[in-house]
Amino acid sequence: MARELHRLSTRGIESTIKKGTEGYGAHNDGGGLTLVIDKFGVRWLFKFTSPVTGKRREMGLGTLATVSLADAREKASEGRGMIAKGLDPLLERATAEAEAVRGAVTFEQCANDTREILRKKWTFDGAVEQWDRVVKELGDLRSMIVKHVKGIDIAKALAVFDDRPTTKKFALSVIRRTMETAVASELREDNPAMTSRVGRLTSLEYKGGNNPSMPYSDVPAFVATLRARDSRAARAFELLILTGTRKEEVAGMLREELDLGKLTWTIPAERTKQRREHVVPLTHRVVEILRQQLDMVDCMVSGVNAHSRNPVATPAHVWADLRSPRLSHNAFQHLLPAGVSVHGFRSSLREYLGDETSVSWNTAEETLGHKVGDATAKAYRRAPGLAKRRAALQYWADFIDGSSNETANKIDKTSAAQGIEEQAA
Incomplete structure (x- = not known):
């Protein structure tokens, strides 16, 4: 044998x-x-x-x-x-x-895979940077084999965010989603990052609430300070305030989304939080800001191409310049007064429309791009209400310019017409 x-x-x-x-x-x-x-x-x-x-x-x-x-x-x-x-x-x-x-996959590798899966759903470019920044702060957790991670390891990693409760909440979300990917990929059998479990090991108190906003009565003076600054961030910030849009939408604004002839800015569904197209009516001041920015960039491009053998193309993003292709997600932070958030200016606009004008509740909500009504109401509400929203934003622009008294009568007259149209609808 x-x-x-x-x-x-x-x-x-x-x-x-x-x-x-x-x-x-x-x-x-x-x-x-x-x-x-x-x-x-x-x-x-x-x-x-x-x-x-x-x-x-x-x-x-x-x-x-x-x-x-x-x-x-x-x-x-x-x-x-x-x-x-x-x-x-x-x-x-x-x-x-x-x-x-x-058995060799680390937490950081799994977090990177999770980011690539989720980024398709994110509506602003800064989300990837924010995710990576938090992962880098997780210390030893990054290099741990993902199948060996326990609740105590997560609590230890979160300790670095104890003085930043908002970021700590987001960091836990990053860890939890990463562990969900690990479970789905059969790298481990359970998710130790569930809030109910981690909350027993570290404080997850979150004193958040709404985004802090500026009283609308203070907005005109603040906008005046923006107009005194000769920077694209200041111009973009003023546009954000005048249109009631989100910073991600403004930072990522593309030339092809604008129709200055029809005075509209069409934000595609993939760039909005609600995942549906939002048409923003443009007031005269907004158009002035946009023309100034576009002319400035076009002039720079022409100047470079006139003296260079390597011509540059006109940037696709409105807030681009020759040094950066688009505006940073955090470009407005240095312009903010203490205790106020960028997103809070949407609340300032909403409160102004509710307190100082007769603009209907539906129109005010639609001006901010919010969904209004249930499925049945939406089935019948197919028109964009652009004229009413344009009037609402013009009232806001006039108020900021200090000429709201000139539109007071216009507001009263329009309110009656709005009431008739809404009853008919």
Whole structure:
């Protein structure tokens, strides 16, 4: 039996290899172990019939340079032992390799994979930067094998955000979503980052609430300070305030979205929070800001192309310049007074329309791009209400300019017409 299994010898193999092409072929050692010599080299194969599929299979055991005759026989013996138990050696090796790969995935690798999955749903470019910034602050958690992460490890990583409760809440969200990916990828069986579990290990108190806003009575004076600054960030910020739009929408504004002839800005669904197209009516001051910005960029591009052999194309983004392709998500932060958020100016506009004008509730909400009504109401509400929203934003612009008294009568007259139209609708 031993002779049937061990037909080859180390000296015999060396002699066969020295024959060159004459030694090419498959040399059987017995028990399924075969040494193959050809133009590609010298390598071991284990040939067997799978007890799982009933098919003939071949499993590579390595080259002669790395696997000796004795080692090859030991591997072949292990394979025959698996077959005796009804196992397929190739399937078992693939399973072991996959398990080894899963066992080596770090939290940071899984977080990066999660980011790539989620970024398709995010509506602003700054989300990727925000995600990566939080992951970098998670300390030792980043390099931990994701299958070994426990609740105590998460609590320790979150400690760095104790003085930033808002960021701490977001960081926990990053960890929780990463663990969801790990569970879905079968890298682990449970998610230790659930709020109910982590909350027992670290404080998750969040004193958030609404975005802090500026009283609308103070907005005109603030806008005046923006107009005194000669910067694209200041101009973009003023436009944001006048249109009641979000900073992500303004920062990512594209030229192709504008129709200055019709005085509209159409924000596509993929760039809005509500995931539906939003048409913003443009007031005269907004158009003035846009023309100033576009003319300035066009002038810079023309100047460069007139003196360069490498012409540059006109940027697609409205708030681009020759140094950066678009406006940064955080470009407005240095312009903000203490205790006020960029998003809060939407509240300032909403409060002004509710307190100082007769603009209807529906129109005020639609001006901010909010969804109004249930599914039935939306089925009948197909017109964009552009004229009413244009009037609402003009009242806001006039108030900021200090000429709201001139439109007081216009507001009263329009309110009556709005009431009739809404009853008819």
